[in-house]
Amino acid sequence: METRVLKGKPVADTIKNEIIQSVSRLKEKGITPGLAAVLVGDDPASQLYVGMKTRTCEELGMHSEMVRLPGEASTDQLLDTVDRLNRDDRIDGILVQLPLPDQIDETLILNAVLPEKDVDGLHPVNVGRLVQGDFILAPCTPMGIMEMLKLEQIPIKGAEAVIVGRSNIVGKPMALLLLHQHATVTLCHSRTRDLASVCRRADILIAAVGRPALLTREYYKEGAVIIDVGTNRLTSKDTVIDLFGEDSPRVESFERRGSALVGDVHPRDPYGIAAAVTPVPGGVGPLTIAHLMKNTLLACEARRG
Numbered sequence: 001m002e003t004r005v006l007k008g009k010p011v012a013d014t015i016k017n018e019i020i021q022s023v024s025r026l027k028e029k030g031i032t033p034g035l036a037a038v039l040v041g042d043d044p045a046s047q048l049y050v051g052m053k054t055r056t057c058e059e060l061g062m063h064s065e066m067v068r069l070p071g072e073a074s075t076d077q078l079l080d081t082v083d084r085l086n087r088d089d090r091i092d093g094i095l096v097q098l099p100l101p102d103q104i105d106e107t108l109i110l111n112a113v114l115p116e117k118d119v120d121g122l123h124p125v126n127v128g129r130l131v132q133g134d135f136i137l138a139p140c141t142p143m144g145i146m147e148m149l150k151l152e153q154i155p156i157k158g159a160e161a162v163i164v165g166r167s168n169i170v171g172k173p174m175a176l177l178l179l180h181q182h183a184t185v186t187l188c189h190s191r192t193r194d195l196a197s198v199c200r201r202a203d204i205l206i207a208a209v210g211r212p213a214l215l216t217r218e219y220y221k222e223g224a225v226i227i228d229v230g231t232n233r234l235t236s237k238d239t240v241i242d243l244f245g246e247d248s249p250r251v252e253s254f255e256r257r258g259s260a261l262v263g264d265v266h267p268r269d270p271y272g273i274a275a276a277v278t279p280v281p282g283g284v285g286p287l288t289i290a291h292l293m294k295n296t297l298l299a300c301e302a303r304r305g
Contacts, residue, residue, distance in 0.1 A: 001222065001223065001272055001273065001274075001275065002272075003270060003271045003272060003273070003274050003275065003276065003277055004275065004276040004277075005276070005277060005278075005279055006148060006152055006225075006227075006276050006277065006278045006283060007278075007279065007282055007283065008144075008148065008278065008282060008283050008284055008285060008286035008287045009282065009286050011144075011147055011148045011151050011152075011286070011287060011290070012144075012286035012287055012289070012290035014147075014151060015144075015147060015287075015290040015291065015293070015294055016056075016059075016060060016290055016293065018294075019060050019290075019293050019294055019297050020060055020061060022297055022301075023060060023061040023062060023297065024061065026300065026301075027061065031300065031304055032061070032062065032063045032090075033062045033063065033092050033093075033296050033297050033299075033300035034062060034063035034064070034065065034090045034091045034092050034093070034296075034300070035053070035054075035057050035062060035063070035064050035065070035091070035092065035093040035094075035095065035119065035292075035293075035296045036064075036065040036066075036067060036085045036088070036091045036093070036094050036095065037050045037053055037054055037064070037065070037066050037067070037095045037097060038067045038069070038078070038081060038082070038085070038094070038095065038096045038097060039066065039067070039068050039069070039097050040068075040069045040070075040071065040073050040078060040097070040100055040101060040104065041069075041070070041071030041073075041101055042071060046097045046099075049097065050066060050095075050097050052289060053095065053289055053292060054066050056289055056290075056293060057293060057296070060293055062293070062296060062297075063090060063091075065090075065091065067081055067085070069081065071101055072101075072103075073101070073104070074103065074104070075103070075104045075105045075108060075109065078096075078100075078104055078109055079108070079109065079112055082094065082096070082109060082112045082113055083112070085117070086112075086113070086114045086117065091117065092117060092296055092299045092300035092303055092304075093117055093118075093119035093292075093295060093296035093299045093300075094113045094114075094117045094118070094119065095119055095120060095292065096109055096110065096113065096120075110122050110123065111123060111124065115137075116137075116299060116302060116303055117299060117303075118137055118299075119137060119140075119292060119295040119296050119299055120139060120140065120169075120292075120295075121135075121137045121138040121139040121140070121143075121173065121295070122139065122168065122169070126138070127168075127173075130173060130176050130177075131176060133176075133180045136298050136299070136302050137295050137298060137299060138173055138177065138295075139168075139169055139170065139173045140287075140288045140289075140291040140292045140295060141169065141170050141174075141208075141229060141284060141287065141288045141291075142170055142173045142174040142177050143177070143291045143294075143295075144284065144287025144288050144290060144291040145174065145206070145227055145229075145284060145287065146177050146178075146181070147287065147290075147291065148227075148278075148284075148287060149204070149225075149227075152276070154204070154225050154276070155203075156178060156181040156182065156183050156204070157181060157182040157183070158182060158183070158184075159183045159184070159203040159204050160183070160184050160186075160201050160202055160203050160204075161175075161178045161183040161184065161185045161186070161202060161203065161204040161205075161206065162185075162186045162188060162198060162199050162201060162202035162204070162205050162206070163175055163178075163185065163186070163187050163188065163206045163208065164188045164189075164195070164199065164205075164206070164207050164208065164209045164214075164215065164264070165188075165189070165206075165207070165208035165209040165210070165229070165264075166187055166188075166189045167208065170208040170229055171187060171189075171208050172187070174206055174208070175187045178204070183204065186198060186201070186202075189209075190209075195219070196218045196219045199215065199219040199220070199221075200218075200219065200220065200221045201221065202221060202224055203221070203223075203224060203225065204224070204225050204227070205219070205220065205221075205224050205225070205226045205227070206226075206227045206229065207226070207227070207228050207229060207230055207263065207264035207265050208229035208230065208264065209230065209264050210230055210232065210264065211230070211232070211264055212230070212232035212234065212239075212243075212262045212263075212264070213232075213243050213262055213263070213264070213265070213266040213267065214230075214264050214265075215264055215265045215266060215269075216266045216269050217266070217269040217270070217273060220269070220270060220273045220274055222273055222274075223274070223275045224273075224274050224275065225274065225275055225276045225277075226265055226270050226274045226276070226277040226278070227277075227278050227283075227284065228263035228264055228265040228277065228278050228279075228280050228283060228284065229263070229264065229284050230262075230263040230264030230265070230280060231261055231263065231280060231281070231285070232261065232262050232263065232264070233259050233260070233261060234254070234259060234260045234261070234262055235258070235259050237251070237254055237255070240254045240260045243262055243266065243267055243268070244260075244262075244267055244268070245268070250267075261280055261281050262280060263278075263279075263280030263283075265277065265280075267279075267280070
């Protein structure tokens with residue numbers, strides 16, 4: 001079987017083009033959607049992610065604001081920042097970059113963001129709306145995956161979907177979104193018995209567990225669509241060679257950079273078995289930022305009529 005590679009960039013570009021048109025129409029009415037990103041500390045990965053998000057915001061014609069706090073900031077200091085942004089009418093979406101330092105109460109912070117500005121879709125009010133199927137803002141990665149399935153014309157209604165990973169950011173909301181589109185959903189986790197046999201039932205298999213190359217060929221049904229959400233950094237050359245092959249460009253890349261990325265799905269095993277698979281990197285990643293922008297637009301439209 002020929003396995004189709006589902007790349008995220010074309011889907012993300014489609015989403016962004018639609019956003020640009022909508023932002024242009026809003027600006028004609030004197031409205032510019034605004035996103036504020038809050039970064040605590042100087043974690044390099046977090047700085048990179050926040051920088052990408054603010055740059056994308058500006059590319060799409062939106063207002064962006066980055067708020068930096070020192071790594072030793074307290075919960076109260078971050079609450080004061082969130083409160084200021086809640087009251088700022090230029091800001092339609094608030095993104096608090098995770099993870100936060102250990103001394104900060106993450107749940108308290110996320111719950112302090114106004115539901116109508118919660119572009120991560122993590123506030124209990126937005127989670128409740130997602131459960132009911134009457135929602136505007138939902139977590140960005142699952143929504144981006146739904147956009148990909150739609151644009152790639154992958155049937156969801158009546159399909160059996162298996163999700164490996166039950167996080168609040170991906171696994172749980174992904175299950176709800178698929179249920180709302182009439183899939184039959186199984187949500188797996190570390191205590192699922194005989195995980196491979198459960199995964200082999202899947203027409204749509206979504207891996208979001210954070211364990212490198214966990215899902216190997218015995219986990220796939222022939223003709224399945226495999227969506228790999230995992231982003232795991234490898235620092236052993238032997239492991240890179242074992243997973244990708246000695247002649248793979250990933251080995252050369254590893255030698256230059258000192259690390260390589262791999263998903264939760266074995267990078268070679270799905271080919272010839274699955275109907276379609278997302279690569280890592282270049283699969284789900286671009287969809288997350290694109291839908292963050294879309295959530296900011298949706299929040300603006302809902303807030304400002």
